[in-house]
Amino acid sequence: MEVFHAHFTEYAYPMHVHDAWTLLIVDDGAVRYDLDRHEHGTPLGTVTLLPPHVPHNGSPATPDGFRKRVVYLDTSRLGSDLIGRAVDTPGLRDPVLRLRVGQLHGALAHPGDELEAESRLSLVGERLCEHLRRTATAEHRPDPVLARSLRELLDARVVDGVSLEEAARLLHAHPAHLVRAFSGAYGIAPHQYLMSRRVGRARRLLLDGLAPGEAASAAGFYDQAHLTRHFKKLVGVTPGRYRRSSR
Template sequence: MAGGQEVTAWRPRVPGVTEVFHAHFTEYAYPMHVHDAWTLLIVDDGAVRYDLDRHEHGTPLDTVSLLPPHVPHNGSPATPDGFRKRVVYLDASRLGDDLIGPAVDAPDLRDPLLRRRVGQLHSALARPGDELEAESRLALVAERLRGHLRERERERAVRRPQRRDEHELAGRLRELLDARVVDGVVLEEAGRVLHAHPAHLVRAFSAAYGIAPHQYLMSRRVGRARRLLLDGLPPGEVAPVTGFYDQAHLTRHFRKWVGVTPGRYRSSAR
């Protein structure tokens, strides 16, 4: 593929798994974006450098990375030959919103047993008919992840800072954007609803999450488009029901956030 991009994506018949995504990128870099699911990532070749909550992280081969939903992050190759990764996207309810904070603090987990179990989970997810095995392996993986995150939660409880008004305002704007992913929202309207000047809203949101409101909204729309494309819908039908003006609009943003066009992504599905 052009630019050294190889992508395979599918949605297995396993409760709690919204998507499986295998990719090899040599040059492509993800911009800041969000998912509405937990991102469980392992790297088989090379390494990924990424920013999460304004802190730089990396993914050596023995690491399992768990990126929480709704928290902006990016990603780029950390080695000249790029990276090959395997990702399982888990439904947001699988681990719970109360564990998002600990995952932000420590997204990269050095745990050889967990790393091996995640690899076994991917093997099971790739075999149609082995859904029960995949469910069983996912249960063990989720249990071990919760153990790590609960430990982090106990550590951070004593040093949790008090929420500031700016963060609360940003959180309310994010809730508004989440409720209007398809229809969108005009800044002037958001300002009236939240009783804040539009420019102040943009500054507060960008400072709190490291991503502008329009970027956050577009990445949420791309996330919805991914699910519909894996369901088999053509890009032309996906665009209007996910908030994009037309197929060209969808293609431009989808390529930016996923690395391939919607059509190529759909055709890669198993």
């Protein structure tokens, strides 16, 4: 629903509630807060999940304040039946989850990377549910047929793209299972595969003489900056330099 990054040194939140789930990581400092009349904190490396409709506050727990990143999730991601469990254990010590939440923030910062953001959000939501339902991570069996079906869909939609939600609906699979099946079969995440196909298309267009801005649009990128970021990551040079060197 919303992303919020902030650095507070003295400000203290009064008691308040949210309509959404609050998924919080603290990068510097620490926060102390009361949730349902119980005091909690944010030890380094933890992930904090505050449930909707439950009063809480928040204030710096260190002299230099705190720097935080927050994602607000609606109840379609986490059901209201999990609120009680979240009240009992809002602090989650899970390095993998924290890493994935950080990666989600990174993906959300870049327009055009919606498939990556959807994929990362799906895996984050799955792991949060596992914590709240006290279930162990199930063994994920290979599903090459599903993986191939997703690859064919991505190949057919290189320029137009496809959301994870639409792909899951078309292929009758849970989004998180779709991501795991593809990554397990090909050793690359769906969003990485799509971007590599787009970069390949952009390379051919640049060799044909198109300017980087034109190639970006024709290859399915959000804008030229979006193309440049992924092109340089995969090719090692900017699109403009690649185009000039090919003459």
